[in-house]
Amino acid sequence: MTAGIPSRENPVTHVADLPGRAAGHAEWPSWADPAVVAALRDCGVAAPWAHQAEAASHAYEGRHVVVSTGTASGKSLAYQLPVLSRLAAGEKANALYLSPTKALGADQLRSVSSLDVPGVRAASFDGDTPMAERDWVRAHANWVFTNPDMLHRGILSAHGRWASFFRRLSCVVVDECHSYRGVFGSHVALLLRRLRRVAEHYGASPVFVLASATTASPASFASRLTGVPCVAVTEDASPRGARTVALWEPPLLEELTGENGAPVRRSAGAETSRILADLVLEGARSLAFIRSRRGAELAALGARRILSEVDPALAETVAAYRSGYLPEERRALEAALLSGRLLGVATTNALELGVDIAGLDAVVLAGYPGTLASFWQQAGRAGRSGDSALVVFVARDDPLDTYLVHHPAALLERPVETAVLDPANPYVLAPQLACAVAELPLTLSELEVFGGAAALEVLAELAEQKLLRRRSSGWYWTSRDRPHAEVGIRGTGGEQIAVVEADSGRMLGTVDPGSACFAVHPGAVYLHQGSSYVVDELDLETGLALVHAENPDWTTTPREIVDISVLSTQEKQDFGGVSVCLGEVAVTSQVVGYLRRRPSGEVLDHTPLDLPEQSLRTRAVWYTVSAELLGGTAVDGVAGTGGHRVGTESAGPVGTGEETPASGRGPAREGGRTPGGAGLVPARVPGALHAAEHAAIGLLPLFATCDRWDIGGVSTAWHDDTGEATVFVHDGHPGGAGFAERGYAAIVPWLAATREAIVSCECPTGCPSCVQSPKCGNGNDPLDKAGAVAVLETVLGALRQHGS
Ligand SMILES: Nc1ncnc2c1ncn2[C@@H]1O[C@H](COP(=O)(O)OP(=O)(O)OP(=O)(O)O)[C@@H](O)[C@H]1O
Numbered sequence: 001m002t003a004g005i006p007s008r009e010n011p012v013t014h015v016a017d018l019p020g021r022a023a024g025h026a027e028w029p030s031w032a033d034p035a036v037v038a039a040l041r042d043c044g045v046a047a048p049w050a051h052q053a054e055a056a057s058h059a060y061e062g063r064h065v066v067v068s069t070g071t072a073s074g075k076s077l078a079y080q081l082p083v084l085s086r087l088a089a090g091e092k093a094n095a096l097y098l099s100p101t102k103a104l105g106a107d108q109l110r111s112v113s114s115l116d117v118p119g120v121r122a123a124s125f126d127g128d129t130p131m132a133e134r135d136w137v138r139a140h141a142n143w144v145f146t147n148p149d150m151l152h153r154g155i156l157s158a159h160g161r162w163a164s165f166f167r168r169l170s171c172v173v174v175d176e177c178h179s180y181r182g183v184f185g186s187h188v189a190l191l192l193r194r195l196r197r198v199a200e201h202y203g204a205s206p207v208f209v210l211a212s213a214t215t216a217s218p219a220s221f222a223s224r225l226t227g228v229p230c231v232a233v234t235e236d237a238s239p240r241g242a243r244t245v246a247l248w249e250p251p252l253l254e255e256l257t258g259e260n261g262a263p264v265r266r267s268a269g270a271e272t273s274r275i276l277a278d279l280v281l282e283g284a285r286s287l288a289f290i291r292s293r294r295g296a297e298l299a300a301l302g303a304r305r306i307l308s309e310v311d312p313a314l315a316e317t318v319a320a321y322r323s324g325y326l327p328e329e330r331r332a333l334e335a336a337l338l339s340g341r342l343l344g345v346a347t348t349n350a351l352e353l354g355v356d357i358a359g360l361d362a363v364v365l366a367g368y369p370g371t372l373a374s375f376w377q378q379a380g381r382a383g384r385s386g387d388s389a390l391v392v393f394v395a396r397d398d399p400l401d402t403y404l405v406h407h408p409a410a411l412l413e414r415p416v417e418t419a420v421l422d423p424a425n426p427y428v429l430a431p432q433l434a435c436a437v438a439e440l441p442l443t444l445s446e447l448e449v450f451g452g453a454a455a456l457e458v459l460a461e462l463a464e465q466k467l468l469r470r471r472s473s474g475w476y477w478t479s480r481d482r483p484h485a486e487v488g489i490r491g492t493g494g495e496q497i498a499v500v501e502a503d504s505g506r507m508l509g510t511v512d513p514g515s516a517c518f519a520v521h522p523g524a525v526y527l528h529q530g531s532s533y534v535v536d537e538l539d540l541e542t543g544l545a546l547v548h549a550e551n552p553d554w555t556t557t558p559r560e561i562v563d564i565s566v567l568s569t570q571e572k573q574d575f576g577g578v579s580v581c582l583g584e585v586a587v588t589s590q591v592v593g594y595l596r597r598r599p600s601g602e603v604l605d606h607t608p609l610d611l612p613e614q615s616l617r618t619r620a621v622w623y624t625v626s627a628e629l630l631g632g633t634a635v636d637g638v639a640g641t642g643g644h645r646v647g648t649e650s651a652g653p654v655g656t657g658e659e660t661p662a663s664g665r666g667p668a669r670e671g672g673r674t675p676g677g678a679g680l681v682p683a684r685v686p687g688a689l690h691a692a693e694h695a696a697i698g699l700l701p702l703f704a705t706c707d708r709w710d711i712g713g714v715s716t717a718w719h720d721d722t723g724e725a726t727v728f729v730h731d732g733h734p735g736g737a738g739f740a741e742r743g744y745a746a747i748v749p750w751l752a753a754t755r756e757a758i759v760s761c762e763c764p765t766g767c768p769s770c771v772q773s774p775k776c777g778n779g780n781d782p783l784d785k786a787g788a789v790a791v792l793e794t795v796l797g798a799l800r801q802h803g804s
Pocket residue numbers: 043044045046047048049052070071072073074075076077352353354355356
């Protein structure tokens with residue numbers, strides 16, 4: 001694949017071989033119903049793998065269980081076997097299946113229905129279920145397939161109509177549970193507590209069976225999500241082929257420059273097209289994962305173009321795949337890939353969940369998918385028993401990807417992260433408690449389930465707002481209306497902004513009010529199910545964004561200015577001239593314009609916008625650096641205040657915080673400063689802090705399960721509230737989603753990785769791979785790459801020197 005590339009431009013930064021594994025079989029459990037066993041045998045499952053039998057037995061015997069094993073390790077069987085066995089035996093043992101997406105729910109329903117086990121009446125209940133069918137489902141189905149949204153709005157809100165279903169509820173399946181993270185995860189955690197409460201009201205006490213991609217500490221995550229203690233099954237006994245993983249960094253382009261004249265790398269998408277074409281030429285069945293829908297379409301087109309020059313027939317073996325396809329189209333695509341009629345498919349993460357595609361010859365990942373769990377989920381599609389397979393990770397032009405291709409251990413040897421969620425977030429707890437009280441009056445003894453003291457506080461506020469009333473027996477809902485419709489569980493509340501196609505009046509989707517100015521500002525390119533629209537008008541008063549269909553060959557990036565103030569400091573540690581804090585902040589932001597960029601990264605122009613200021617109360621982690629340390633005039637003599645070392649959480653190779661000596665291409669040091677100080681003249685401080693902030697935002701997703709877009713930051717050479725130079729990194733959601741806490745707990749490894757990412761980048765003065773941010777309000781100006789390294793070394797030096 002690297003043939004023809006001069007060796008000095010070799011894009012491959014690392015190659016690793018991952019060994020294969022033989023299957024570990026178990027006997028069918030003695031309790032398994034013969035009809036179910038026969039149906040599964042007919043589908044090619046001769047015997048269960050050991051982890052399937054173990055998890056299924058836990059569930060059958062009434063123990064809450066999470067099965068957390070690799071891609072295509074047959075997690076479905078772990079819950080199908082116990083649920084189907086009880087139903088086949090004629091027990092009144094209803095089951096509820098929850099999946100994060102409708103498509104996955106539909107796939108699982110189809111898989112269960114195709115087994116055709118007698119006594120099973122499986123049906124879906126989601127937004128697509130026709131009204132006429134809903135009564136039937138409520139009255140007769142004994143296995144209902146739905147999603148958290150429908151459970152919240154359509155089932156729990158009207159639980160009286162589901163009374164007979166709840167009375168018999170014996171099992172709740174939570175599929176792909178690792179996707180319940182951040183604000184959405186916090187909502188789902190409380191939703192599952194509401195579900196348990198309602199089930200108990202009808203006398204049922206269902207067992208929870210969770211399926212998850214490989215994650216760290218699955219038992220504690222599952223327990224946190226469900227509120228009940230769960231056992232974990234993690235030993236994967238499914239067979240797996242050997243794989244070779246190659247890390248690939250696209251070269252810098254000589255002919256193009258980006259913002260402020262910074263160098264630009266060849267885009268990960270364009271590079272992926274070429275790799276995909278090469279793989280197809282080799283006859284390898286391959287899947288390429290690309291982050292955006294448009295990117296997936298472009299990568300497929302690019303590969304087809306390259307192949308058509310060799311042989312037009314080969315171009316026909318490459319296709320794009322995106323979400324929004326009908327189930328039949330998905331099935332056809334799976335079959336075409338399996339049969340070899342299609343050799344290359346470029347897709348968004350729509351193919352990550354709920355597709356039965358495994359054993360491919362190669363997988364290409366264009367850009368880090370955001371979490372290690374997703375990385376392995378995608379990479380896991382490659383690898384047939386007996387044959388070796390290839391995984392290529394292509395870095396995008398951003399600090400996290402740069403870091404990963406230069407620090408393979410951070411990608412390949414680290415335990416997969418635990419999903420972060422925070423059910424105590426008052427912005428999530430308040431609407432959820434309102435729903436809970438409206439469903440059934442809440443008694444004092446139930447308070448613990450919803451977070452104890454935190455819940456008490458929120459209930460008092462709701463009572464003050466006259467939404468509910470406190471009596472001696474508990475809390476009661478006062479209104480005739482249910483609060484459910486007002487509560488969006490995928491965001492943090494407020495009236496959603498409707499995105500409407502002006503010509504047809506068709507509603508395409510909704511956007512959280514907090515992100516409307518960002519996502520659907522006038523001129524923004526808005527993608528919906530693979531089609532592209534341009535926003536003509538955003539009316540925040542009426543909650544409407546009007547768009548028209550258009551497919552421009554540029555993307556838009558909003559620019560905003562942000563201000564931050566500290567409301568309260570919850571944790572503070574001093575490290576002699578450096579302090580690290582965690583607390584509550586108010587962030588005001590205003591989208592002031594947007595950039596238009598070509599897919600290559602080239603900036604076309606900047607258009608100013610006049611939009612109102614938004615404010616956000618959330619949580620942040622921040623560090624301050626004294627003027628002395630920044631200037632480097634006094635270091636060793638600075639009085640230490642006996643601070644503690646933070647970052648006790650080990651993060652494997654990253655967590656060691658060890659630094660490699662600054663390479664020749666790293667930043668130059670200024671002479672004449674005291675060791676340990678940054679040695680920066682005052683004029684360089686703003687650019688140094690700004691660059692350090694951007695890179696830190698880029699790297700936090702390595703430690704907290706979040707996306708760069710879930711968090712924001714502010715840096716300043718003087719902040720009124722701290723009285724010093726300060727770098728803030730804050731959660732992007734009201735009340736926070738737990739990301740700032742993660743940054744605080746992992747401050748040393750996080751900042752060490754940030755420094756490493758900057759030093760690893762070969763550009764001279766800063767580029768998108770290290771310190772430029774795609775959403776910077778100041779057009780990435782000023783940025784001082786060498787200064788950022790000096791600041792980070794100073795901060796890390798102080799943390800280590802004064803840590804206990
Ligand atoms: N014991 C078994 N023996 C042989 N094949 C099996 C066995 N168990 C499951 N399979 C097959 O393995 C494939 C993957 O199963 P399944 O979709 O349940 O995996 P999964 O772990 O849920 O996948 P994903 O990681 O995509 O969520 C299916 O085609 C299934 O029929």
